[in-house]
Amino acid sequence: MNTLAIFGAGKLGEALLSGLRRAGRTPDEIVIVERYEERAAFLLEKYQVRAVTPAEAVAHARTLIVAVKPQDVGVLLDSLAPLVTPDHLVVSVAAGIPTKYYEARLADGVPVIRVMPNTPALVDEAMSVVSGGAHAEEKHLAAAEALLQPVGKVRRLPESQQDAVTALSGSGPAYFFFLVEAMIDAGILLGIPRDVAADLIVQSALGAAKMLSEAGTHPVQLREAVTSPGGTTIAAIRELERHGVRAALLDAIEAARDRSVELGQLY
Numbered sequence: 181m182n183t184l185a186i187f188g189a190g191k192l193g194e195a196l197l198s199g200l201r202r203a204g205r206t207p208d209e210i211v212i213v214e215r216y217e218e219r220a221a222f223l224l225e226k227y228q229v230r231a232v233t234p235a236e237a238v239a240h241a242r243t244l245i246v247a248v249k250p251q252d253v254g255v256l257l258d259s260l261a262p263l264v265t266p267d268h269l270v271v272s273v274a275a276g277i278p279t280k281y282y283e284a285r286l287a288d289g290v291p292v293i294r295v296m297p298n299t300p301a302l303v304d305e306a307m308s309v310v311s312g313g314a315h316a317e318e319k320h321l322a323a324a325e326a327l328l329q330p331v332g333k334v335r336r337l338p339e340s341q342q343d344a345v346t347a348l349s350g351s352g353p354a355y356f357f358f359l360v361e362a363m364i365d366a367g368i369l370l371g372i373p374r375d376v377a378a379d380l381i382v383q384s385a386l387g388a389a390k391m392l393s394e395a396g397t398h399p400v401q402l403r404e405a406v407t408s409p410g411g412t413t414i415a416a417i418r419e420l421e422r423h424g425v426r427a428a429l430l431d432a433i434e435a436a437r438d439r440s441v442e443l444g445q446l447y
């Protein structure tokens with residue numbers, strides 16, 4: 181049986197857990213390691229998945245998904261290291277932490293895959309990028325991909341690109357939520373009730389995302405089709421350019437990339 185253990189069932193761990201359950205993984209295939217009894221009881225009730233000790237998780241599962249915060253990975257690995265063997269597959273979703281970090285702390289030959297998913301896993305629309313470490317073979321990469329495919333799209337990229345990936349798609353949903361939040365505020369400013377403004381903006385976001393994804397057309401072309409000569413859109417675009425929104429996005433995503441690199445060096 182392809183058994184799984186999720187270490188750290190926080191926001192991302194739960195998003196993956198929910199997707200795995202929707203994809204038909206049965207409760208006896210999955211265990212979680214969760215520090216708080218109340219949270220464990222909530223997850224048991226919602227997903228019928230048991231919380232166990234780290235040692236039980238390693239004994240139960242072949243695939244070990246590390247979904248704790250980057251700053252907690254070291255302590256977790258110290259406790260797991262004597263138990264993990266090259267027959268396990270370690271899948272890390274921790275931002276910034278390189279596979280080398282794991283390999284230096286685990287027994288020789290343990291395969292490690294670094295993955296950057298995102299929270300749209302909750303609605304089976306995740307973007308996940310997988311990279312293999314030194315001991316990861318094709319079968320390990322394929323297993324990680326198979327694990328993530330039910331919750332969205334999966335790509336394989338070199339690990340050298342994972343910090344940039346983290347900044348783009350790992351954090352990416354937050355930028356869109358931020359934009360939507362600001363646009364809803366603009367509706368309030370213009371006297372539209374919040375629920376109505378939210379409906380208008382969320383449906384526009386959904387439609388725009390669908391066009392980008394399905395039409396395969398360049399975003400510039402799609403924006404130009406909305407921008408009528410002498411019209412309303414160009415008046416808004418002028419303000420966005422005047423306020424340096426494009427440059428702000430470039431700087432923001434570069435800062436996220438730099439933080440990912442930094443997280444990999446801090447612990």
Ligand SMILES: NC(=O)C1=CN([C@@H]2O[C@H](COP(=O)(O)OP(=O)(O)OC[C@H]3O[C@@H](n4cnc5c(N)ncnc54)[C@H](OP(=O)(O)O)[C@@H]3O)[C@@H](O)[C@H]2O)C=CC1
Pocket residue numbers: 187188189190191192193213214215247248249250252255256273274275276296297298299350351
């Ligand atoms: N949130 C996101 O969109 C994404 C997150 N990630 C990565 O996923 C990881 C988790 O992030 P996120 O879900 O946001 O963070 P959370 O803090 O929500 O989840 C991490 C959970 O792990 C728990 N934890 C810490 N140490 C242990 C341990 N030794 N054993 C069991 N549980 C433990 C934490 O407990 P406590 O609360 O006590 O600290 C917390 O509940 C991070 O490494 C992040 O970089 C990757 C892609 C996207």
Ligand SMILES: O=C(O)[C@@H]1CCC=N1
Pocket residue numbers: 275346350351
């Ligand atoms: O903010 C973070 O550090 C995590 C990693 C990518 C998305 N959330």
